[in-house]
Amino acid sequence: MPRTDQVLADPRLREAAARLGPALVKRVVVAAQERCRAGELAPTDVADEAVAALPAGATTLRRVVNATGVLVHTNLGRAPLSAAAVEALRTAAGPTDVELDLVTARRGRRGRGTLEALAAEVPDAEAVHVVNNGAAALALVTRVLARDGGSVVIARGELVEIGDGFRIPELMESVGARLREVGTTNRVRLEDYAAAVDDDTAFVLKVHPSNFAVRGFTSSVPVADLVTLGPPVVADIGSGLLRPHPRLPDEPDAATALRGGADLVTASGDKLLGGPQCGLLLGRSALVERLRRDPFARALRVDKLTLAALEATLTGPVPPVPAALARDVAGLRARAEAVAAALPEHLGAVVVDSEAAVGGGGAPEVVLPSAAVSLPPAYAEPLRAGDPPVVGRLERGRLLLDLFAVDPDEDVVLVDAVGRAPGPA
Missing domain, CATH: 3.90.1150.180 (Aspartate Aminotransferase, domain 1)
Incomplete structure (x- = not known):
């Protein structure tokens, strides 16, 4: 059996080591040597077998x-990215002006182009912000607005599980929320909310149960009615639909929620919007700025790759979804x-x-x-x-x-x- 260094000296494997990394290439060579040791491979075929077994790239993720x-x-x-978003990722992979004003050579607003593109797509929002996923957006809102012991009023039928065992109430309680549940599983009325709202109410939360539906003897309260209660209204629409879609008439969208009076809208960017995984925060300037400047927002900050892909999704050709x-x-x-x-x-x-x-x-x-x-x-x-x-x-x-x-x-x-x-x- 050839020695490892002899096999690695093969020009094809040297090139692969420069492209994929020496550790990955060595593992492939050792696997070929093990087959040789077991009598499954001739010693002269070890290098060829190692070359044939090389992966296309350095990641274990595979295109499907x-x-x-x-x-x-x-x-x-979730959402496959558009060609424009993929090209934006290549640009963002190197040094960029993500936080640099090239005119003044001073620190600039992080992701300003992305935020401007998002604001242009949702003109009903006074201000916008982006975090690393939809759950993070809701966690940030809860932590900041309900920090001083304020309660969050939410319908029982909207205490949803969002996947992989994670649940909205547990997520909110993990960042210090005190929930006040109103109504029943299938029915909630405006007077249920009104009875629960008091001076300690931090905000009223409207969650779209996007992964299930309850039909029959049901009722819910729209955002436009909830805003009459007094406290801020936060609408978690989930899917990232920015405006009404004719094929999805029952799916809530950001524009409609904001026009209905919602103070804040939270959503995902990697679903119906068709962009990278991120969380969107849209709404009143004072609230969005308060969220953006909170220390916890730093832990939820998106990287330059996400900012680039999201901007290209918003401004480029129609994304795949x-x-x-x-x-x-x-x-x-x-x-x-x-x-x-x-x-x-x-x-x-x-x-x-x-x-x-x-x-x-x-x-x-x-x-x-x-x-x-x-x-x-x-x-x-x-x-x-x-x-x-x-x-x-x-x-x-x-x-x-x-x-x-x-x-x-x-x-x-x-x-x-x-x-x-x-x-x-």
Whole structure:
């Protein structure tokens, strides 16, 4: 078996060490040597095997084709970024003027271009601020406004769990909130809020239960009525929709909440907005500035990469998520037929009607008509193990590759990945 230093001296591996890092390349070489030691590989083939096993990049994250039919898939990283946002990330990766005024050579407002772009998209907001995710936005509001023991009034039906076991009430209590729950699981009235509001009320919180829906004998109170109670009203809309969307009529948006009188709106930037993971704070100037200047805001600060990607999302071409929401089923069916026709006959690919979903804790009852390529279910695992992995969904005993969340430019990638997938054992 060749020595490690001899294998690492191979020019191909030296180049890879400079690109990927010596530790990663050495691990690949050692794995090839172990196969040689086990008699699975000839000594002369160790270097070639190591080169073949090198990853494409230094990260363990892998690009995935999202054929699940879930547009904003939490497990797949939520919103895919636009090409403009990706290019902005490349620019921001090096030294930038993120906090430097190049004219005066003095410290400038951090992320000023991003904040100006966000303010332009939500003119109903007097001021805006960005933190590192939606939960952080609500935590900052709670910590600052309810710091001195003030209570937060919230409907019982809005005490939601936001994923991975995290719950809104526990998040707020962890930063010192004292919650006053009103109403019942299915019904709350304005008089319930009024009975709970007193001199100790820090703010009234309106949370959109974005990942579930309760139907039947229900009632809730809109923001426009809550503002008559006196204390500040904070609306956590969740999904990052900045203005009404025709395909999502029941999904709350920032513009409508602010016009209804909300003092603050909190939202995520990596869902329906289609940007990077971040939290948005929109509303009254005095409140936003108070939040921005609080010491806790420093712990929630976004980096230059997020600022760059968010600005490009706001000012650049239509991001992938809003673009997907504009697709019609006829176009999706035509794409599915082209994909199925390009696949080998032995796969038995057929085109079927499908139903896609928004995902990401948004619009849980909205059904998005779509089209999918149907394959035998045994291909699910080989496709997930491919390069790139293709993730579909199993439904009615078939593997469906739904095209709703697949960018049209990825159709050729999908065809190639499926065509190369080994048959089931």
